[in-house]
Amino acid sequence: MGRSLGPVVFGQLPTYTKLMQTNEEEIYQEHILDHYEDPFHSGHLPDATHIHEENNPLCGDVVRIELKLGDDGAIEDGYFTGKGCVISQASASMLLEEMVGKTVDDIKDFSADKMLELYGPRLTPNRQKCCLLSWKVLQSAVHAPYQ
């Protein structure tokens, strides 16, 4: 496996260039299983100001993110709900844990590459889509005011 395809996702072409060869054991590292079983802010946010939900057509995984944004662009709070594989759900938890308390600009600066880095284990292109679902939902959520 000399050639890396990098992530093939969502019309963006991040430059994450690790080898495709993936050891399955690594995908399910202990801290990922921790997030899967004991997720950060799993649930709904009654006073959400921004909400977005998407699914992955390949597998039907769903992630919904509810945010409370301050007037200054601060991510005051955020919760997620979803259905899907360990990667899609654990990555949603990891992403919210990382982003709550930061700002909208921080989210915009948080690239797909950074999301894959945050997750940790190398993923094949198809599983990268699982990992990037919540990232994509979060990027859209900050532009999706909830009426």
Next chain:
Amino acid sequence: MSLSTADDLSILPESWRADFPILAGRANSGQPLIYLDNAASTQRPVPVIDALRHLDENDYANVHRGIHTLSERSTEQYEQAREKVRRFINARHAHEIIFTSGTTASINTVARSWGDANVRAEDEILVTTMEHHSNLVPWQQLVARTGATIRHIPITDDGLLILEALDALLTDRTKLLAVASVSNVLGTVNPIPEIISRARTVGAKVLVDAAQSVPHMPTDVLAWDADFVAFSGHKMVGPSGIGVLYGKEGLLDAMPPFLGGGSMINRVYADRFTLAELPAKFEAGTPPIGPAIGLGAAVDYLEGIGLKKIHAHEKSLIRYACAQLCEIEGLSMLGPSPEQRTGLVSFTLSRPHAHDIAQLLDRDGIAVRAGHHCAQPLHDRFGVTASTRASFYLYNTPKEVDALVESIGTVQARFRPSGRKRRPRRHS
């Protein structure tokens, strides 16, 4: 656990496996390959591989065109393949066998050609809840063009068609009933002859999506009295890129062509054309020559073993598999009892998700399908987003079933809730 004596006798000898070179290989993980994704696509035996190689090395040219020797040889083999398929499904005429690129293309041909010519806004198309997207979306597209309505034959919690609902759904508005002979997710074997005879009472035409039955059990389209039957070569040890549309001669004759171009014409003038006869009318352009000839070789191969034997083998495997899988706590199988299904089983675990299961089974060398298997409305019906599917064919063994069951147990144990907690947040 061991097989019952009766099932043991119906298991095919492992010597057939030697015909499939890929099965001697290893999975990406280095484990011996256990290929249980046959409902998606099957592997090819040496006679099929050799037929393609022989064609390419000796006889290949375009069909139905050249005067030269190679073209004549290719044409002869291509038409022989059509005759083999005719015999295989017991059609009356070879020209009722249309070669397409696959089941999807076959069904779309009927929807575009027969559908556009015959379906009006007041008409209804009847499908079932268990259809593959390829036997649903073309009809959704048809009703979008025509204003007609789709209605669904519901299924039970066990994944069986509710035939009692059929008589109420069949009315003089029902133009077409499109149904799978076997569900690609549930394995349910639908009672096609009964469904067709009921459809006849209102004059509806019937299309059978036979992609999951033709490879696994004897097919008799005349006994079914089906109007249209669609299936694919790559699910029956043939190549990908070849499929079949069977249609009754009278229906095919009356249908307008779907694709226009070479082969489908009799004479072309600057401003018009006249049509070729069947089957060329529906085979515009250069057809999949090699894949069609490969499909002919696949038919020979399957007939050499015998479809009844293949079916009995798979029945034994599925009984054996279901008996073990139902012992796994937290595992839910979709679909009916083994007696009412073919050799495939889709299941969910309470944890983890189907994709994680498939990923970890792959580590053990086991290839299964995970996801919605192109049947999202069916998964909606059962309130799940995805399932894991193991599907058997003539080369699978009871030992492989054992390996599957063992591997599932390991996966499940690994994801069993353990009371683990997130660690303190990482800061960069």
